[in-house]
Amino acid sequence: MSYADADLAEVLEIVRTQISDGDGHLKDVQVGPHSRADLTPGWDSIAMVNILFRAEEVFDVEFTSLQMEQVRSVADLLAAIAEARWARRSVRSAAV
Amino acid sequence: MADPLPLAAPPLVRVLTRKTRTALTLARQALASPSANAELLDRFESLGDSCEFASLQNRHGVDQPSFFKWRGLRISALVAAVAGELEGAGQLDQLSLVRGETIADGTAEYMLLHALYGHSHTFAMTGAIEPEVLLRREHRRMVLLRRKFLEDLRSGRRTYVFRSFDPVADDDVEALWSALRLKGARALLWVRLAAPGEVAGRVWRSPGGVIVATIDELSGYHEGMEARSPLWLPILRQTESMLDREQRGFAEGARRRRYG
Numbered sequence: 534m535s536y537a538d539a540d541l542a543e544v545l546e547i548v549r550t551q552i553s554d555g556d557g558h559l560k561d562v563q564v565g566p567h568s569r570a571d572l573t574p575g576w577d578s579i580a581m582v583n584i585l586f587r588a589e590e591v592f593d594v595e596f597t598s599l600q601m602e603q604v605r606s607v608a609d610l611l612a613a614i615a616e617a618r619w620a621r622r623s624v625r626s627a628a629v
Numbered sequence: 630m631a632d633p634l635p636l637a638a639p640p641l642v643r644v645l646t647r648k649t650r651t652a653l654t655l656a657r658q659a660l661a662s663p664s665a666n667a668e669l670l671d672r673f674e675s676l677g678d679s680c681e682f683a684s685l686q687n688r689h690g691v692d693q694p695s696f697f698k699w700r701g702l703r704i705s706a707l708v709a710a711v712a713g714e715l716e717g718a719g720q721l722d723q724l725s726l727v728r729g730e731t732i733a734d735g736t737a738e739y740m741l742l743h744a745l746y747g748h749s750h751t752f753a754m755t756g757a758i759e760p761e762v763l764l765r766r767e768h769r770r771m772v773l774l775r776r777k778f779l780e781d782l783r784s785g786r787r788t789y790v791f792r793s794f795d796p797v798a799d800d801d802v803e804a805l806w807s808a809l810r811l812k813g814a815r816a817l818l819w820v821r822l823a824a825p826g827e828v829a830g831r832v833w834r835s836p837g838g839v840i841v842a843t844i845d846e847l848s849g850y851h852e853g854m855e856a857r858s859p860l861w862l863p864i865l866r867q868t869e870s871m872l873d874r875e876q877r878g879f880a881e882g883a884r885r886r887r888y889g
Contacts (some may be wrong), residue, residue: 571690577692578692578693578694578695579751579752579770581694582694582769582770582773582774583766583769583770585694585773586769586770586772586773589773597780598776598777598780598781598784601694601773601777602693602694
């Protein structure tokens with residue numbers, strides 16, 4: 534499995550487990566590479582924060598506010614993770 | 630906008646013309662595309678003191694994560710929160726869950742209570758999630774939302790909206806604006822009920838720098854989260870127009886100072 538595939542699998546697991554149906558139930562929704570927040574029941578701003586927080590933990594990154602707002606789909610989340618990783622590497626390189 | 634009527638126009642004509650202009654504005658508003666309304670609403674962020682503005686945003690498809698949008702904090706606490714950069718927001722020992730109002734099926738929403746920042750909605754119902762799990766989830770949310778709020782504040786990207794159903798002193802609102810501006814905020818819009826004799830839907834800049842708007846109707850604290858007034862969007866548009874004009878004025882002034 535490539536790094537990209539591993540990231541996708543991880544992101545899908547994060548989104549799937551963090552979505553709530555609004556009453557606090559964590560339900561097993563179907564989430565795929567093309568899933569979008571506006572078309573996925575339960576993926577609201579409450580769930581979004583949980584998804585972002587978990588993604589930060591799992592991928593050891595920190596999103597900017599703008600990146601958080603731009604995440605509207607699984608693809609957006611993958612892109613934000615890639616950007617945040619690049620930013621983290623840039624900071625670490627500059628510190629050396 | 631300059632009054633196009635000459636000063637000598639009869640008062641009745643002036644009143645009717647103003648009413649007609651208001652009606653036309655509202656009609657134009659109704660015809661604005663949903664995406665335009667959503668983009669407009671997305672440029673504002675609620676500071677409370679209820680969930681009314683956040684519910685208005687939600688109704689138009691705007692649902693950005695935000696620290697204060699589902700929180701009811703009175704203005705004095707809000708000023709302290711902003712000035713102190715939400716210190717303590719991320720402390721788990723400051724959090725607890727309380728049961729909200731019981732609904733027909735006997736369940737209730739868990740409300741999150743922070744010792745410093747008051748109550749906020751969790752939208753999680755009793756019996757549906759373990760309280761300990763919910764508390765840990767809400768703690769994580771507060772940590773992230775605090776960070777986001779402070780970053781947005783410093784960036785000056787948004788105009789903050791504070792609406793007050795109960796009377797609030799001008800000094801308190803000025804204090805809030807001072808606290809926000811010190812941290813980098815672009816503008817504060819204070820929406821309050823029009824007093825007797827005041828025209829609803831007016832927007833102006835106070836001497837202290839707060840953008841003030843009067844509205845005809847606000848939801849009470851126990852009336853749920855329905856924003857009923859049709860004047861919300863026109864008020865937001867007027868606010869944006871005012872800020873844009875001021876920004877153009879600043880830019881033009883800077884250009885003239887530089888180039889003569």
